[in-house]
Amino acid sequence: MCIFNVNAELTMCLSPSVLGSLALTYVDSIRSGKIPCLESTVHMLSEIENTSAVTMASKAYSEWMEEQVFLPTETVEELSAIHNQCQSQALQLFMKQCFKDEDLRYQQEFMNSVAKIYADMCEKNMKKSLDISTAIMMDLGAAMKEKEKNGSYAKPGGYAVYVKDMDELVEGYRAESGKGVQAEKILQDFLEYKQQFSEHIRIFDESMSAREKELAAEREKAEVAEQERKGREEEQRAAQQRQEDQRRVMEENMAQLREKLEQDRIKLHQEHDRVLEQRLKEQEKLQREGFQTRAREMEKQIDSLKKQHKETESPSYLDRILDTAILILPVGYKLIPVGAKLVKHFWQTSFE
Structure with missing residues (x-):
């Protein structure tokens, strides 16, 4: 239901549940002896409803992530896929409950909340992986550490044994x-970490020729460089996935905002x-009954309604909302604003 003021200007569109809450709040104000003001009552109700929407949707996202994510994930893509699904569902919950979020402040709060929860989950995922990987490495390296202590590598031929153990x-x-x-x-x-120890036993291995030591050093250097490359790729993949997550979140927010705007429109x-049909009937009745002055006043309301109807059909009406949505997004989500531009283009082409 939409509410209009006495000048036939649109005040708001309300869902049945919000309308019920508004009525209760309004009646409570009267019972308390206060002079109720519809505008202030609506403002107060919007704060209550939207704060509740942020809390409810954020909590739902967090609970779904906890239920579906088993740390550590094998890849950043695995965690990202679960995040995107949970974020989309939580956003639907928020959009369903939010009310009169004109500057999209509460949608921004929701996005910030989800971003923080996801960042914390990513950090937990990395820490869990570090702990498990370190434990595996320490367990597998226990035998080599014992050999280092008893000097098994510090004798002729020790370097070859060391290389074999390292490869295994x-x-x-x-595996x-x-x-x-x-x-x-x-x-x-x-x-x-092992480079210095490896170099030490290689230098003092009397069974190796100078050329063999040189080739072994080059092989080790190449192996370390290759592993460094893999490590960088792992970090780059994680960074790229974070950017991709930001892009998808933005597109999802804009897409659901577009859907909500279309429904409201x-x-x-x-x-x-x-209302226009009702006003026209009232005007016609006033004219028949000879109330020309009141009929002319009614004409002003009718013109105002027609003007509003025309404005809401204009692309600029939705442009202002979508432009605001781009501006209020958290800093990270502004990196790739492709989704917002596409949504904006959709509205322009749809209403031309």
Whole structure:
């Protein structure tokens, strides 16, 4: 239902539940002895409804993530896919309950809340992966550490034994599942940490020729460089996924905002038509009964309704809302504003 003031200007469109809450709030004001003001009552109600919408939708998102995510995830894409699904569902909840969020302040609060929860989940995912990968590496490396202590590598031929043990350790580490998104980083750190010890036993291995030592050093350097490359790729993939998540969240927000605007526009036009028809009948009755002055006053209301109807059909009407949506987005979500531009273009082409 839409409410109009005495000048036939649209005040708001209300759902049945919000209308009921508004009526109760209005009646409570009267009972308390206060002089009720519809505008202030609506403002107060919108704050209550929208704050509740942010809390409810954020809580739902958090609970769904906790239920569906098992840390650590093998890839950042796995966590991202769950996030996108939960965020979309939570946004639907928010959109369904939000009311008169004219500057989209509460939608921004919701997006910030989801972004923080997701960031915390990503951090937990990384930490869990670090802990598990480190534990696996320490377990697999226990035998080598014991050999280091008893000097098994510090004798002629010790370097060859060391290389064999290292190859088996790396192979065993890679074969372990459930390490998560920091697996390559831990292996990179381990190889870099072992470089100095490896160089030490290689230099003092009397069974190796100078050329063999030189070739071995080059091989180790290449292996470490390759692992560093894999570690960087792992970090870059995570960073790219975060940007992709931001883009998708923005597109989803704009898409659902577009859908809500379209629904409100349809309701608004229907209510405009209903009120306009009613006013025309009232004007006709006044003219028949000879109340020309009141009929002329009614004409002003009718003109105002027609003007509003025309304004809401204009692309600029929705442009202002969508432009505002772009401006209020959290900083991270402004990185790739493709979704908002596409939605804006949709409205322009739809109403031309």
